[in-house]
């Protein structure tokens with residue numbers, strides 16, 4: 330068992346970093362109760378307060394480490410946790426749609442000539458849906474399905490630039506802008522390379538981003554599974570937001 334003299338070497342990161350708990354970019358504090366082990370009061374931050382239970386003793390450090398000699402004590406600590414304002418935020422998006430006959434195939438706002446298209450409540454733009462989720466994820470907001478439910482008639486047949494515009498509005502409202510975005514579309518056929526420039530132009534306009542900040546990749550699925558059999562289309566996106 331570690332001695333108190335070495336406890337500082339084992340102490341976890343500052344509580345404010347290890348216990349981030351808010352889902353909002355607003356700097357609203359939240360309370361967290363965490364299991365703790367006893368340590369001298371000098372280890373407490375000014376923003377934390379210890380409370381003894383019937384068996385506990387004052388002075389704690391948190392993070393699940395067995396430090397000190399009184400590990401049987403049941404001391405709890407209440408800490409004020411604030412989400413840090415980060416200069417950058419990263420988000421990931423994924424989306425997949427079934428491909429069915431006699432439906433339009435719209436990717437990045439471009440109508441791609443094909444013998445089948447996306448089955449969806451909206452226009453089924455897999456790339457835009459994916460980007461929306463990446464931005465919302467970076468902001469710590471609910472996902473696209475929560476903001477625009479597919480059982481809401483309001484969004485029936487909706488063009489997906491509506492969702493993009495709302496995601497970008499929320500991004501700007503939170504004080505962020507696009508740093509860069511990298512997307513990979515998985516589609517067995519047709520080839521997307523002839524349409525990449527038009528797709529990128531649409532995205533740059535909607536995202537208020539420079540062309541150098543947007544990268545669109547496309548690949549097949551090697552004829553494997555529904556993607557490879559051209560029965561579905563999928564997309565992955567990673568986005569980096571930066572403080573405006």
Ligand code: MG
Nearest residue numbers: 424425455458
């Ligand atoms: Mg979708």
